[in-house]
Amino acid sequence: MEELLLKLIEGQARTENQLHTIQSEIKDIRSDLVVMKEDISILKTDVAGLKTDVANLKTDVADLKTDVAGLKTDVANMKEDIHELKADMSDVKRTVFRIETHQEETVMGMLLFIKKQGEQKESQIRVLNQRLFDVEARTEAPR
Numbered sequence: 001m002e003e004l005l006l007k008l009i010e011g012q013a014r015t016e017n018q019l020h021t022i023q024s025e026i027k028d029i030r031s032d033l034v035v036m037k038e039d040i041s042i043l044k045t046d047v048a049g050l051k052t053d054v055a056n057l058k059t060d061v062a063d064l065k066t067d068v069a070g071l072k073t074d075v076a077n078m079k080e081d082i083h084e085l086k087a088d089m090s091d092v093k094r095t096v097f098r099i100e101t102h103q104e105e106t107v108m109g110m111l112l113f114i115k116k117q118g119e120q121k122e123s124q125i126r127v128l129n130q131r132l133f134d135v136e137a138r139t140e141a142p143r
Contacts, residue, residue: 099106
């Protein structure tokens with residue numbers, strides 16, 4: 001019986017050692033759980049921040065899409081304006097060419113017109129001089 005008692009005491013000692021080991025492991029697990037809870041809390045905060053960042057990015061992308069649409073409209077308007085400018089430039093070139101081509105004729109026509117007006121004025125002056133001469137002759141004759 002002594003042997004049995006010794007075996008029981010040894011078994012009890014082993015069980016106590018195992019119990020202490022298990023209790024130590026439980027303390028480590030509890031400590032690890034506290035750290036894991038803290039890590040999970042940090043992760044939740046990080047995920048909330050990421051969700052906010054994603055929402056901001058979605059807003060930014062939507063704004064960029066709107067801006068790109070506006071830019072496309074502006075580019076289309078600029079293309080239209082360039083087309084109009086090209087058409088206007090062609091008109092100006094044709095006009096300048098026409099002016100250059102007909103400039104001499106236009107100047108000559110203007111000079112002939114001025115010459116005719118000068119001749120008409122000269123003729124009118126002659127008529128007026130003749131009338132003046134006739135009036136002077138009439139006023140001097142009866143004296």
